Amino acid sequence: MRELTYYVAVSLDGRIAGPGDDFSAFPVEGDHIDMILRDWRDTLPAPGLQALGLAADHTRFDAVVMGWGTYAAGLPHGVVDPYPHLDQVVATRAHADHELPDGVRATADPLAEVRRMKAQEGVGIWLCGGGLLAASLADEIDRLVLKVNPVVLGKGPALLDGSYVPRFFERSAVTAYDSGVVVAEYERSW
Template identity: 30%
Template sequence: MRKLVYGMNVSLDGYIAAPGDDITWSEPSEELFQWWLEEDKTFELALYGRRLWETMSSYWPTGDQQPGALPREIEFARNWRDTPKVVFSSTLETVAWNARLVKGDAVTEITRLKADGDGRMSIGGASLAGAAMQAGLIDEYVLVTHPVLVGGGTPFFTTSDSRTHLDLIETRLFPGGVTLARYETRR
């Protein structure tokens, strides 16, 4: 069975985006960018909600062709394009760049995708991840916490009606006081 991993940059007060979908506060250091690149290379499939898909697909399809693109950005863009993606949206009509669109029930499709392999897949987007959390489908949580309070916006965790016990399996400190905490869901 595939392992489903939910990982995002998070403000200290628990948000993945500040009001207005502002993510400028989470600009990664070179070391953190490299860590995200290596993490992304471990996934055989990436699941996206509409808003995160729109953010990622607005830059990364041609990120390696941008003037002044650094080697790590070139590698990230190529990996992003090469990784198969599933986009969950009831409003989008088409997706591109090695992606397919799912308009139906996300939980049913994620359950099917988990059973359809034995590698790792990522999930991104607060609403999509929230549905997977509620269904008990997330196996690992990765919080890369930035030392900033943004005061509101899109929370990493949505409201849950059940308790989930986690085991801390990794911590790491990055430049600028950014911390990584990786948790595995206790089954």
């Protein structure tokens, strides 16, 4: 059975982006980037892999689930198939009729889709974002991997943007980088 891992960049105040899905405050240089390229290569979009001369290694993930906003971030740049190395699922009701390329499928029921995917054999499922989707899948999240960035944003989408329901996790690893980024890993306490 595959695990669902919410691997995401987050600010010190729990925001996964600024207003308007602005990611520009998160550092894109520093020693934490070497860790991403080495250990989390599956999470790089195809244009990034190509530009760096890298290939996905499928050591972490073979599938990704993302909300429409996360998927649509690449559309203005002509990126319609961001992770062709992964089984891609876009959770959307409003854009369910949007034409998607082969290898990218839409679902109006992300909870049922994630449960179906978790029951299949495979490496792992990456929950890519956003906060509303993460909240709807909160009971299915097995692992949190938070790239905590040394910035306070004040506004923007929350890590989980949902109802108050405490869910408990146990810390499994914490790594601090000279860039100021701290990667905190947690496993679900069932």
